[in-house]
């Protein structure tokens with residue numbers, strides 16, 4: 001288990017300059033974490049180069065972006081995209097028998113999840129094929145990237161990839177129950193995780209969320225011979241938020257990507273031990289395209305309001321207040337979130353050493369009810385406080401990661417609400 005290591009002070013301003021390059025490994029979405037660090041790099045005049053996961057045609061073939069998709073993605077990124085598909089994972093890779101993991105699950109009904117049996121040898125064959133495809137494509141991407149790097153440029157490689165839910169139809173209803181189910185619709189994460197379907201997810205999460213960082217570090221070895229290269233990746237391993245005036249470590253349950261995120265930390269630590277500047281930055285819970293499935297993950301975002309007040313970042317607090325229903329205040333949000341964070345249903349399983357924890361019916365029901373109560377305080381369900389706070393977090397995290405990456409001090413850092421509020425106070 002990685003030793004807990006929080007960043008407490010805002011790092012000095014980075015010396016990256018015009019001509020240096022930020023390479024984003026993963027696609028950029030409107031509210032995704034990577035926006036923060038890209039804006040920092042752009043403000044310094046750095047060149048931004050991006051990647052794509054590619055797209056699947058209706059027959060399942062993985063292809064690069066077409067001209068229209070490429071133009072839209074480059075406009076969104078504000079930089080060139082190396083158009084070679086970097087989809088990770090193996091859910092659509094044939095096994096030895098020609099059948100993909102997704103196709104093996106065709107016709108399986110959601111309530112049959114416990115009885116599904118998958119041949120580990122076939123799954124492993126698909127996994128190895130997926131890894132080979134990813135690494136071959138990554139090698140081609142790195143070749144293009146190398147040709148684009150000015151001779152004296154420093155390179156900041158940003159890893160933002162996470163995911164890997166197999167795209168078989170059966171998973172969506174199962175995951176909805178796992179993360180959002182209450183009463184009859186509740187599904188316990190522990191037996192699911194130990195089932196063959198759960199273990200397929202585990203392998204896929206490891207591949208997409210963690211091992212891609214290892215492949216990225218390996219495939220860019222030649223770049224390290226000619227350039228100063230730093231690697232920064234987004235992790236999650238709980239987060240400290242302000243509870244009754246003190247910063248307290250807490251986490252979202254059930255976070256099934258947690259084991260893959262620990263593996264990501266281990267990959268950065270192993271690289272660091274070999275003299276490579278690779279750092280995983282563990283970040284707070286926010287709402288993005290990827291986290292939208294995990295209702296309740298945002299309950300611990302509201303205490304950021306307290307940290308922002310403490311650091312005098314009033315503009316964000318005022319903006320949140322303006323989105324609330326008449327008669328509601330940001331103080332109400334903090335009170336409800338605080339009650340949640342000190343409730344025994346939430347604290348009884350809070351334990352760093354045995355993280356990540358599985359769900360229980362009472363804990364999940366309480367988490368979802370608090371989530372609904374907090375969201376109901378917004379005047380307009382389409383313009384919510386969580387979006388403003390999420391943006392503040394990715395801006396603050398972007399600034400911290402960018403500046404810390406100039407002279408990185410460790411393979412794993414936690415960026416908690418305290419230091420993020422401090423970073424925002426300096427903007």
Ligand SMILES: NC(=O)c1ccc[n+]([C@@H]2O[C@H](COP(=O)([O-])OP(=O)(O)OC[C@H]3O[C@@H](n4cnc5c(N)ncnc54)[C@H](O)[C@@H]3O)[C@@H](O)[C@H]2O)c1
Pocket residue numbers: 025026027028029031032033034053086087088089159160161162163164208234235236282283284285286287288289290291297
């Ligand atoms: N949202 C949160 O609460 C939160 C908290 C801590 C850390 N993070 C981490 O931040 C990073 C960015 O996530 P985000 O929440 O901003 O969401 P996002 O949806 O904006 O980003 C997810 C990224 O994963 C990539 N990706 C997804 N499936 C992939 C696949 N099969 N192969 C290759 N790439 C794939 C996408 O292209 C995208 O770049 C992730 O590592 C995530 O785990 C998120």
